[in-house]
Amino acid sequence: MTKSADKQNYLLAELNELTKFHYSHCEPYKQMLSKSNHALEVTTLEEIPFLPVQLFKMLALHSIAENDIFKVLTSSGTTGQQVSKIYLDKDTAKAQTKALVEVMTPLLGKKRLPMIMIDTKNVLKDRKSFSARGAGILGFSNFGRRHFYLLHDDMTIDWDGLNEFLEQHKDERVLLFGFTFMIWQYFYQATLSKGIKLNLKDSVLIHGGGWKKLKDQSVSNERFKDMLFQQFGIQSIHNYYGMVEQVGSIFVECPKGHLHTPVYADVIIRDPLSFQPLPFGEQGLIQVLSTLPKSYPGHSLLTEDLGTIHGEDDCSCGWKGKYFSVAGRIPKAELRGCSDTFAFDKKVGKTI
Amino acid sequence: MRFYWPATSERWQTQIESVIQMRPLKPFDQRVVAFLQSLSKTILKDHTYRRYPELITLAYWLRRAHIEEMKASFLKRADNRLLRARGVALHFAPSNVDTIFVYSWVLSMLAGNNNILRISGREQQQTDLLIAAILKEIAQHPEVASRTAIVTYEHNDEITRFLSERCHIRIVWGGDETVRKIRSIPLAPLATELVFPDRFSLSAFEAKEVINANESDMKEFVHQFYNDGFWFAQMACSSPRLIAWIGSPDLIALAQKRFWNELNDHLDAHLEELSAAMQVQKLTTGYLLSIDNETTSFMHQQNFTRVQLEAINREMKERHCGGGLFYELELPKLKDLSSLLDDKDQTLSYFGFTREALIDFAKAIENRSIDRIVPVGQSLAFGGVWDGYDLMMHFTRELVIR
Numbered sequence: 001m002t003k004s005a006d007k008q009n010y011l012l013a014e015l016n017e018l019t020k021f022h023y024s025h026c027e028p029y030k031q032m033l034s035k036s037n038h039a040l041e042v043t044t045l046e047e048i049p050f051l052p053v054q055l056f057k058m059l060a061l062h063s064i065a066e067n068d069i070f071k072v073l074t075s076s077g078t079t080g081q082q083v084s085k086i087y088l089d090k091d092t093a094k095a096q097t098k099a100l101v102e103v104m105t106p107l108l109g110k111k112r113l114p115m116i117m118i119d120t121k122n123v124l125k126d127r128k129s130f131s132a133r134g135a136g137i138l139g140f141s142n143f144g145r146r147h148f149y150l151l152h153d154d155m156t157i158d159w160d161g162l163n164e165f166l167e168q169h170k171d172e173r174v175l176l177f178g179f180t181f182m183i184w185q186y187f188y189q190a191t192l193s194k195g196i197k198l199n200l201k202d203s204v205l206i207h208g209g210g211w212k213k214l215k216d217q218s219v220s221n222e223r224f225k226d227m228l229f230q231q232f233g234i235q236s237i238h239n240y241y242g243m244v245e246q247v248g249s250i251f252v253e254c255p256k257g258h259l260h261t262p263v264y265a266d267v268i269i270r271d272p273l274s275f276q277p278l279p280f281g282e283q284g285l286i287q288v289l290s291t292l293p294k295s296y297p298g299h300s301l302l303t304e305d306l307g308t309i310h311g312e313d314d315c316s317c318g319w320k321g322k323y324f325s326v327a328g329r330i331p332k333a334e335l336r337g338c339s340d341t342f343a344f345d346k347k348v349g350k351t352i
Numbered sequence: 353m354r355f356y357w358p359a360t361s362e363r364w365q366t367q368i369e370s371v372i373q374m375r376p377l378k379p380f381d382q383r384v385v386a387f388l389q390s391l392s393k394t395i396l397k398d399h400t401y402r403r404y405p406e407l408i409t410l411a412y413w414l415r416r417a418h419i420e421e422m423k424a425s426f427l428k429r430a431d432n433r434l435l436r437a438r439g440v441a442l443h444f445a446p447s448n449v450d451t452i453f454v455y456s457w458v459l460s461m462l463a464g465n466n467n468i469l470r471i472s473g474r475e476q477q478q479t480d481l482l483i484a485a486i487l488k489e490i491a492q493h494p495e496v497a498s499r500t501a502i503v504t505y506e507h508n509d510e511i512t513r514f515l516s517e518r519c520h521i522r523i524v525w526g527g528d529e530t531v532r533k534i535r536s537i538p539l540a541p542l543a544t545e546l547v548f549p550d551r552f553s554l555s556a557f558e559a560k561e562v563i564n565a566n567e568s569d570m571k572e573f574v575h576q577f578y579n580d581g582f583w584f585a586q587m588a589c590s591s592p593r594l595i596a597w598i599g600s601p602d603l604i605a606l607a608q609k610r611f612w613n614e615l616n617d618h619l620d621a622h623l624e625e626l627s628a629a630m631q632v633q634k635l636t637t638g639y640l641l642s643i644d645n646e647t648t649s650f651m652h653q654q655n656f657t658r659v660q661l662e663a664i665n666r667e668m669k670e671r672h673c674g675g676g677l678f679y680e681l682e683l684p685k686l687k688d689l690s691s692l693l694d695d696k697d698q699t700l701s702y703f704g705f706t707r708e709a710l711i712d713f714a715k716a717i718e719n720r721s722i723d724r725i726v727p728v729g730q731s732l733a734f735g736g737v738w739d740g741y742d743l744m745m746h747f748t749r750e751l752v753i754r
Contacts (some may be wrong), residue, residue, distance in 0.1 A: 273626050275635075302635070332629055
């Protein structure tokens with residue numbers, strides 16, 4: 001049996017178990033599946049029922065008792081927008097931390113590196129309810145030591161602190177972590193406008209959070225990497241793709257620029273209109289699967305992101321798993337569909 | 353504030369005042385009718401408008417023959433009473449059904465009023481085309497031109513207050529929120545108001561008639577329903593969002609099978625573009641509604657999404673996202689539907705009922721629900737009586753002579 005078939009069988013068994021578990025422990029989930037006539041035990045990954053990520057913005061979905069809720073993750077969202085609420089118990093939270101270690105160790109090694117957080121310390125203020133930014137920072141902070149928060153509350157750089165940090169760790173490999181847009185805006189642009197160049201050449205930068213704002217400024221992943229290399233000398237820059245709504249789905253960019261699926265997670269690309277699975281090479285909606293969400297029914301989710309799977313187990317970087325890229329979010333539904341959503345019937349002449 | 357018309361560079365207050373101080377015209381002034389005919393011709397002549405059936409529908413509505421019909425009906429209702437324009441009408445157009453502002457404006461100008469129209473200003477091709485046609489014609493018709501201001505501005509209480517203090521009637525088309533917001537701004541003491549808030553609309557089909565329809569009638573029926581349910585992405589307040597199936601469970605099952613299969617084929621041929629966002633939205637809404645006890649089943653397909661219900665509540669109506677999502681109810685008699693309706697329900701489009709059955713149903717309604725009962729295919733057809741108001745009667749006032 002091939003490696004990919006092994007993984008499929010393993011995932012299928014685990015995910016079928018999760019469907020059944022959540023069906024019997026989460027009443028709303030049970031209603032959803034039974035009323036839409038979904039089978040609980042299926043024979044391919046493609047048949048596993050998937051919930052739209054949006055649903056977590058509208059409903060509190062969990063398969064654990066209220067007093068087993070260990071922490072609640074929330075998605076980032078601009079003011080006025082509803083945010084997702086994701087309920088974790090201790091085990092799921094622990095599994096998430098462990099999964100992150102497994103994914104990141106090949107990239108960062110076992111030793112903890114001095115770490116620069118390209119964010120403000122304030123983002124961690126509320127310990128009970130974590131925003132996506134806070135959760136990311138807290139999760140990744142385990143890979144570093146001597147954490148230095150680069151930004152003041154007003155998003156300006158703490159130059160004194162930075163200089164002191166770099167002086168202390170001048171011959172060491174440094175880990176930098178932050179959100180793609182914030183790195184660009186508050187670190188790269190700010191140093192660029194001040195005409196300051198830094199030498200961080202042995203360091204590694206991990207970043208995520210989405211490209212929407214940078215796309216608006218026509219900054220591609222390639223340009224991002226080039227500019228950061230020119231400005232800071234960083235050669236090892238890795239984007240990751242993931243979402244609060246699915247713990248365990250951390251897809252990290254390999255040296256060849258592709259996102260890879262870890263062993264306990266998978267992606268399926270679906271036609272954006274029919275939701276039918278698409279073959280490798282075709283762009284569609286990204287469905288994410290993960291064996292980790294045990295405290296809430298989030299093991300199979302349909303995202304609003306478009307992406308393409310390029311292959312499986314044969315990426316030239318040497319990493320295994322399906323490898324893919326993300327093209328961005330689908331455009332928002334217009335209040336009025338008409339011409340841009342629907343094409344009209346050609347037959348005209350309704351009588352009034 | 354941005355003016356589509358008039359196209360001068362004066363202060364906006366000055367431009368508005370110049371419209372306000374004009375003397376109103378008499379109802380059905382020939383010069384107004386002439387303007388409407390030119391507008392109709394401009395739209396019908398130009399091929400770029402053909403892509404938008406709602407604009408063509410509007411152009412047909414503006415034809416001389418139809419205006420004459422409206423005039424005859426107006427005179428009949430006036431019945432020797434002396435009806436005059438109110439004066440200045442201030443219209444707030446909705447953003448989701450952009451042609452509405454023209455219907456509101458046209459009826460008001462036929463009544464003789466001076467008109468100030470606030471349109472949404474969102475970039476939409478239909479609106480742009482429509483405005484282009486209006487601007488082309490209005491310049492040639494000074495009596496209409498001098499009595500019209502078409503503007504857009506971001507919601508601004510000060511501007512709305514300025515305009516509201518100077519009108520005789522305010523007409524608000526829009527969602528509940530817009531209606532609430534604008535209503536909080538006082539009107540001139542003598543002014544009155546018509547508001548058109550969010551509504552919900554539905555269809556009722558007699559199962560037996562759906563089964564018995566011959567092939568060509570069935571095709572026509574499905575085609576008409578498609579016009580009702582899929583134009584405006586099902587977002588107009590008169591777009592049907594619920595189908596009440598009437599008959600015995602066996603007959604309903606057969607009728608549903610036939611209807612949805614035919615509709616699916618029709619959509620395969622005619623529905624060229626769907627958006628991913630709308631598909632995801634429908635899937636989400638379907639799952640969300642599934643947790644309701646009143647929901648019995650949820651079926652998502654590419655062309656449409658069905659949610660079967662035992663009863664319907666207000667929240668479900670508000671959750672509806674459009675784009676081809678249909679709630680379904682099954683009832684033994686049309687009359688049984690009357691007790692499930694509430695104030696929000698506006699249009700019932702029907703297939704397969706006798707006039708007696710419709711009248712029985714209408715009489716059985718005890719609350720404020722349902723303002724229109726029309727054959728399937730007519731849901732979106734604008735009429736001079738809307739939400740229970742005879743617009744021409746409200747746009748005019750009666751001068752009593754004893």
